[in-house]
Amino acid sequence: MRRLWTLGTAVAVVALAGCATMSKEACLQGDWAGVGFKDGQAGRPQSRLDEHAKACAKTGVVPEAAPYFAARDQGLKLYCTQDRGFDEARHGNGYAGVCPPDAERGFLVGYADGQLVHDAVSRLSQAESDRDSADNRAEKRDRQARGVEDELKNPKLNDEQKHELRDRLNRLRAERRQAVEDGRRADWAARDAEREVDELRQRFGPRYGGW
Secondary structure, X not given: OOOOOOHHHXXXXXXXXOOOOOOHHHHHHOOHHHHHHHHHHOOOOOOHHHHHHHHHHHHOOOOOHHHHHHHHHHHHHHHOOHHHHHXXXXXXXXXXXXXXXXXXXXXXXXXXXXXXXXXXXXXXXXXXXXXXXXXXXXXXXHHHHHHHHHHXXXXXXXXXXXXXHHHHHHHHHHHHHHHHHHHXXXXXXXXXXXXXXXXXXXXXXXXXXXX
């Protein structure tokens, strides 16, 4: 149930922390219907009006709840659709539970589909990042190992120095082998994730369009 908006409530929320949601000019303009419509279209919760009250407190402007909420309901009609649910989840956006029950069912169907895509794309991105990191690490260790090999060619080295360099060379070679193995596993994971993304694109493309 919507709570009544009073001057006391507006004053109370001034103490709340957070970034300003409206500029001074927007507060003075007082287009609360326009603000409400945009908030509804963006799927923001009713508590967003509290944040606007805080942002407008220094100007002495108190939000007008009636036009705000009436327009917010209209904006929610554009937000609470299956296609929008898919897009919100695919981009990793949360859902604040703002849709009415009759529209929420479709929204949540799309949201669940979008989460599948988001998770698969995230796994692919992470695997590719892990593979690149492992490849770079292997290349770096290889360069370092070659540098140590060059140092070992110095005829002026004593036995202790040679021993230290050989130990270092062995460590670098072991780290390179580990990096190569990490890169191989990451490549397998990337291939699996890429297949999953392709399957989801074929599955959801006809319903939600390209993405």
